[in-house]
Amino acid sequence: MKLHIRHFFLFALLLAFCISLSSFSLGNTALSTGMTALQKSDTTASKKKSKKEAAAEKKEKKAVKASKGKKSKEEAAAEKKEKKAVKASEEEKSKEEAATTTSKKKSKSKKAEAGAAVEKETKKTAVEKSKSEEIEKKTPSGTGMKEKVEKMKEEATGAGKMELPVGGVNINTASLEELKALPGIGDALAAKIIAYREEHGNFTSLDEVEKIEGIGPKTIEKIKDYIKFR
Numbered sequence: 001m002k003l004h005i006r007h008f009f010l011f012a013l014l015l016a017f018c019i020s021l022s023s024f025s026l027g028n029t030a031l032s033t034g035m036t037a038l039q040k041s042d043t044t045a046s047k048k049k050s051k052k053e054a055a056a057e058k059k060e061k062k063a064v065k066a067s068k069g070k071k072s073k074e075e076a077a078a079e080k081k082e083k084k085a086v087k088a089s090e091e092e093k094s095k096e097e098a099a100t101t102t103s104k105k106k107s108k109s110k111k112a113e114a115g116a117a118v119e120k121e122t123k124k125t126a127v128e129k130s131k132s133e134e135i136e137k138k139t140p141s142g143t144g145m146k147e148k149v150e151k152m153k154e155e156a157t158g159a160g161k162m163e164l165p166v167g168g169v170n171i172n173t174a175s176l177e178e179l180k181a182l183p184g185i186g187d188a189l190a191a192k193i194i195a196y197r198e199e200h201g202n203f204t205s206l207d208e209v210e211k212i213e214g215i216g217p218k219t220i221e222k223i224k225d226y227i228k229f230r
Contacts, residue, residue, distance in 0.1 A: 164226055171209065171227045172202040183222040189214050203229055 164181045171179070171193065179190035192212050203209055209227075210220050 168226045168228045170230070172197065172229060182226055184219045185223065189219075205229070 165178070169178050169182055176187070176190045176194060179185055179193055180187065185193075189212070192214060193209070196212050197203065200208075206220055206224055209215060209223075210217070
């Protein structure tokens with residue numbers, strides 16, 4: 001009886017050991033399966049993360065590229081605008097230089113015309129003086145002869161003058177011929193009036209007119225009733 005009990009006890013221990021060993025094996029299998037599943041989960045998560053990172057990196061690169069493209073366009077536009085401004089400035093400078101050159105040429109031309117007019121008036125004065133002297137030589141002396149000579153002189157010197165316009169001559173806008181229509185004003189004085197007017201601006205009084213070389217109180221007295229300033 002004691003032997004049977006002992007055998008049963010040993011059998012029970014052996015069975016318990018087998019069960020324990022089986023449980024341990026199953027536990028290892030479950031652990032291994034769990035570890036594998038965990039590794040797969042980690043791998044999947046890693047792949048997902050890697051995809052997200054790749055997408056984020058791609059998006060960032062695209063944004064950088066777009067930013068560079070925009071910056072490049074802005075720089076190109078700014079450069080184009082700057083070039084346009086420089087070109088406009090150069091064109092404006094060229095126009096100003098051309099205008100200055102034209103103005104200088106006109107000024108030289110006017111001075112040359114004034115000089116020619118003075119020379120012409122000098123020659124004309126010499127001719128008139130010669131005619132006057134000739135008239136005086138041919139005219140006999142006597143009562144009333146002086147008045148006749150003076151009248152003949154005026155007729156001789158006034159030949160070729162245009163008639164005074166109605167209302168007088170505007171000294172600030174009159175041409176050379178219009179100024180010559182004034183009594184006592186020839187080519188030279190008309191040219192001097194125009195030259196003075198261009199250099200100093202419009203006349204406002206007879207005092208300014210009298211500043212011109214060759215125009216004195218007697219000439220002012222002759223022309224004062226025939227000129228206007230507006």
